[in-house]
Amino acid sequence: MTSYLDLQHIDMTFATPKGDFNALRDVNLAVRQGEFIALIGHSGCGKSTVLNVVAGLLDATSGVALLKNREISGPGPNRAVVFQNHSLLPWLTVYENVKLAVDKVMADKPKAERRDWVMHNLKLVHMEHAADKRPGEISGGMKQRVGIARALAMRPDVLLMDEPFGALDALTRAHLQDSVMEIQAELDNTVLMITHDVDEAVLLSDRIVMMTNGPSATIGEILAVDLPRPRDRLKLAGDPHYHHLRGRVLEFLYQKHQKTAA
Amino acid sequence: MSAQILPLNAVPADTPDADGSEATILKLPETEAGPAPATPAVAPRPVPLLQDRVRREKTAAILKSILLPLLTFAVILAAWIYIHDHVAHGFPTPGQTWDHAKDVLAHPFYDNGPNDMGIGWQLLYSLGRVGAGFGLAALVGIPLGFMMGMSDGVRMAFTPLIQILKPVSPLAWLPIGLMLFKAVDPSAIFVIFITCIWPMIINTAAGVKAIPQDYMNVAAVLKLGKLELVRRVLFPATLPYVVTGMRLSLGIAWMVIVAAEMLTGGVGIGFWVWDEWNNLNVSSIIIAIGVIGGVGIVLDLLMGFVQQRLDYSKH
Numbered sequence: 001m002t003s004y005l006d007l008q009h010i011d012m013t014f015a016t017p018k019g020d021f022n023a024l025r026d027v028n029l030a031v032r033q034g035e036f037i038a039l040i041g042h043s044g045c046g047k048s049t050v051l052n053v054v055a056g057l058l059d060a061t062s063g064v065a066l067l068k069n070r071e072i073s074g075p076g077p078n079r080a081v082v083f084q085n086h087s088l089l090p091w092l093t094v095y096e097n098v099k100l101a102v103d104k105v106m107a108d109k110p111k112a113e114r115r116d117w118v119m120h121n122l123k124l125v126h127m128e129h130a131a132d133k134r135p136g137e138i139s140g141g142m143k144q145r146v147g148i149a150r151a152l153a154m155r156p157d158v159l160l161m162d163e164p165f166g167a168l169d170a171l172t173r174a175h176l177q178d179s180v181m182e183i184q185a186e187l188d189n190t191v192l193m194i195t196h197d198v199d200e201a202v203l204l205s206d207r208i209v210m211m212t213n214g215p216s217a218t219i220g221e222i223l224a225v226d227l228p229r230p231r232d233r234l235k236l237a238g239d240p241h242y243h244h245l246r247g248r249v250l251e252f253l254y255q256k257h258q259k260t261a262a
Numbered sequence: 263m264s265a266q267i268l269p270l271n272a273v274p275a276d277t278p279d280a281d282g283s284e285a286t287i288l289k290l291p292e293t294e295a296g297p298a299p300a301t302p303a304v305a306p307r308p309v310p311l312l313q314d315r316v317r318r319e320k321t322a323a324i325l326k327s328i329l330l331p332l333l334t335f336a337v338i339l340a341a342w343i344y345i346h347d348h349v350a351h352g353f354p355t356p357g358q359t360w361d362h363a364k365d366v367l368a369h370p371f372y373d374n375g376p377n378d379m380g381i382g383w384q385l386l387y388s389l390g391r392v393g394a395g396f397g398l399a400a401l402v403g404i405p406l407g408f409m410m411g412m413s414d415g416v417r418m419a420f421t422p423l424i425q426i427l428k429p430v431s432p433l434a435w436l437p438i439g440l441m442l443f444k445a446v447d448p449s450a451i452f453v454i455f456i457t458c459i460w461p462m463i464i465n466t467a468a469g470v471k472a473i474p475q476d477y478m479n480v481a482a483v484l485k486l487g488k489l490e491l492v493r494r495v496l497f498p499a500t501l502p503y504v505v506t507g508m509r510l511s512l513g514i515a516w517m518v519i520v521a522a523e524m525l526t527g528g529v530g531i532g533f534w535v536w537d538e539w540n541n542l543n544v545s546s547i548i549i550a551i552g553v554i555g556g557v558g559i560v561l562d563l564l565m566g567f568v569q570q571r572l573d574y575s576k577h
Binding site for chain 1: 477
């Protein structure tokens with residue numbers, strides 16, 4: 001078996017006061033090492049549930065999630081999460097936030113090495129200048145950069161990103177997307193990213209996993225994004241193949257699985 | 263940064279944005295595409311005018327904040343004199359009280375045996391009892407509050423008891439203290455302990471409950487152990503709530519100690535008030551009211567300062 005991360009027949013049912021709610025039904029996905037996967041779908045389609053199962057924050061009702069042929073149970077730093085709203089601890093500085101993670105995963109390493117590793121990861125996201133600032137003192141885009149640095153610093157097997165740029169303005173988002181592509185070119189991480197931004201999905205990912213609407217959501221289609229890397233958003237803007245791929249995703253979202261008006 | 267090459271009148275960003283790079287990009291089109299030719303000539307003039315107006319408004323505000331309270335005090339003083347003249351002739355005049363206050367406050371730390379000590383000693387004894395009761399309550403109440411916040415079982419076990427005991431005046435516990443400890447000092451401390459513990463428990467538990475799920479998710483992903491979770495996440499996240507509880511309880515404790523000492527006797531500001539009443543020294547009581555109020559303000563300011571230091575959202 002060549003897959004690195006393997007979701008097999010994942011079913012997720014939540015017990016609610018109004019009875020059981022079946023969020024996911026038979027989700028199957030095999031991810032290769034170093035692959036960048038974008039999960040896209042309308043809100044409420046269970047994208048986050050899939051991510052949380054891989055993160056170990058939720059236990060699937062049935063089915064298994066395998067990482068490197070081992071069953072995932074419970075959260076752990078080998079599946080680092082970049083949360084939508086950065087989730088930095090506000091009483092710690094930028095440096096200390098990343099260090100909290102580094103101390104956890106490199107507990108056996110000497111102090112100096114841990115320090116260097118923190119700074120190395122802050123440099124990756126261009127945030128070394130703000131190491132001594134607190135999250136309250138930096139902008140939303142910068143917080144999200146630090147959130148990414150914290151996740152990268154865990155040297156995860158899989159990097160999970162839950163709508164990492166959803167709360168940012170368009171210009172900041174573009175900056176961060178470029179940074180993520182840069183980092184991805186350098187580190188070749190395996191990434192699972194949730195998004196509801198079609199352009200973001202096409203720009204960043206190797207494959208786009210499109211989910212049907214919930215309840216009982218599942219994977220509708222998977223689209224391979226065979227655009228050569230490195231990708232340049234300006235050049236892609238005039239690339240017919242880019243538009244074709246983008247059109248395929250839009251077609252899925254707005255024709256085949258249009259969300260009924262709420 | 264390309265801010266240096268902009269024309270002088272084009273302010274790139276009036277406040278230094280935290281994320282400089284983004285701010286610059288956002289402002290560039292505006293400053294380059296829309297240069298307003300008239301602005302350099304006109305711009306400097308309105309600025310001093312505005313400053314003048316701001317200064318005048320500020321002065322007026324300061325004057326108001328001094329004059330209005332003075333007016334209130336003047337009304338109180340007039341009422342005081344009226345009471346002396348027409349209602350209770352035993353009541354000291356403001357002048358007599360002032361003279362007595364100078365006397366009392368000039369020698370706060372004289373000591374003529376346990377029944378005759380300066381007001382400074384009386385205050386210190388009271389503060390000592392409040393400090394002891396407050397400290398013990400923190401030692402018990404904060405950990406208990408944490409446990410109640412973290413475990414539904416503990417919360418369910420204690421909530422009814424706390425609900426019943428919280429509205430009871432702490433002074434009702436004084437006889438129980440006297441019976442248990444057979445001495446006045448520990449009984450007074452016990453009463454303060456009871457006073458302080460409820461706000462501390464309730465606020466700490468509420469603080470733990472209010473911790474965003476995001477922080478807990480971060481802790482879960484990092485696989486923090488129970489102790490690490492408390493030390494690195496729960497405690498700092500809850501600290502502002504804990505200090506709020508401490509500030510509340512200290513304020514109430516300072517009120518309760520006066521009443522408790524009136525009942526227990528010995529040395530202490532509450533006892534002093536009662537003793538002076540027995541000597542019909544009403545001016546001493548008025549002085550005590552002022553001094554107790556002053557100490558209360560200082561205690562609250564101290565806690566307020568600690569609270570502000572720990573409020574990470576304002577850093």
